[in-house]
Amino acid sequence: MDAIAIENAFQEKIDKDLNIEPKDQMPEKYRLHLIRQISQHAHSEVIGMQPEGNWITRAPSLRSKQILLAKIQDEGGHGLYLYSAAETLGISREEMIEQLHSGKAKYSNIFNYPSLNWADIGAIGWLVDGAAIVNQVSLQRTSYGPYARAMVRICKEESFHQRQGYEIMANMMKGTNEQKAMAQDAMNRWWWPSLMMFGPHDSDSPNSGNAFKWKIKRQSNDVLRQRFIDKTVQQAEVIGLSIPDKDLKWNEEKQCYDHGEINWEEFNQVINGNGPCNKQRMAHHIKYHNEGAWVREAAAAYQKHINELN
């Protein structure tokens, strides 16, 4: 089949809402788009372990340490599923990590912000995982089978994380004045970056055409962002946290919240490497990846030795 015939057969499948599987023929641009998106998603899970890992040894109770460690472990597991999903498209994990280190592959901007007090652990679970879920629920119906299936598995765990994060925030809001101040401080710092997780306004994201046509993306940035805001504002009110947006108000006519303008200048700065932790996060990943090289070499040498014996 020539390229046009392949593309037509492919699009027919997509239009019938059938999943694309690894062995199916697919346009090269679809394959590359998915590799970029899935590897970015995998790297985000892994880089996200850093701001949360920052509090592991200082978690204030055995239970909170257990929950946090298990949560970070889940995120690492998400990274593994997603690396595997991307590998079905003909790229190795090692190549993806190289692309991360060279800057060719990105990860979610949100992890370029620091986790500064214990309530940040609550805010990350509640807001960051909360925003991720809204996006990922939508991706459960994405057209590439292995990615869609990874999302189903991941979403179940993400909603746990979100509830556990909210529980931390709720407990702190019931606590001492110092705890309440920590919770509000975390809210103030994580709210806007969480909204930015959904990406630019629909009017400013010209590249989503193919993503919609191929049903990789099923709902627009602004639709998803609005869904997140509407569910989260109410949750904040219940526990007495205020949203750091003076323009936020209920719109009776549209039956949703209007929000203030997002600082896109900051968004672009962070995307372009100038966030508070960009350099730190990447340096950390590179350092430990390099430090682990001798371990990976030893494991490979041992495996070779075993294979030779058998």
Next chain:
Amino acid sequence: MTKQEALYQYLLQLGDNALIQSHRLSEWCSKGPILEEDLALTNIALDYIGRAQNLLHYAGEVEGKGQSADQLAYRRPEHQYYNNLIAEMPKGDFAFTIAKQLLISTYELLLYTELCHSKDETLAGIAGKAIKEVRYHWTHSRDWCYRLGKGTVLSNELLQQAVNDLWMYTGEQFEMGAEEELMLKEVIGCDNKALQNKWLEMVETVLSDSNIKIPTATYNQSGGRKGIHTENMGHILSEMQYLQRAYPEAIW
């Protein structure tokens, strides 16, 4: 020393070993040589936190003064922690962590097998759960000893160095304090001394199968049972206890 006091002390020792080892393993989070190992090490850390929680909770009950597991984990001064010094050794490189885990897990395999038969039913129950986890920890560290020991020249050297550096902290595991003698008499605790030969045999087998030499040095450093620690301990506690100490009124 009453039986109750001895049991309290005994549970603190067991609980503190788990607590401090979990702390060190949790330091691997996001720093593993490969993602799968990052997860494996934090998984072991999670087992240890669970065990620490069970043991310290029971210690608080035995003491009868209303101390929770968290109060015992986060509010004691340094000299009232009774873990073996080997637990508080810094995480080091991957070879160090693996060697440390092998030396500890081999001991725990023998210890918790015995404690499953403790006349104290609560302790026997905790041991029954722990032994399943310990078997996995032991297998995991054994398999990595093989890989590192027989992998490359460098990995063999690093594992040998780690075993050499840790060796002087292994003997402490087999000491018997007054509370342990009493626990042994009551058929609640176990005879640590009796475990040592079997421990050495098991460790020697794994290490020689990994092309690693058993150190010949005989000097042993101890003090954990008396609450006399290495300089590492204060730093572990200053991190671990930070929020509990800085905001004593807060409930987390």
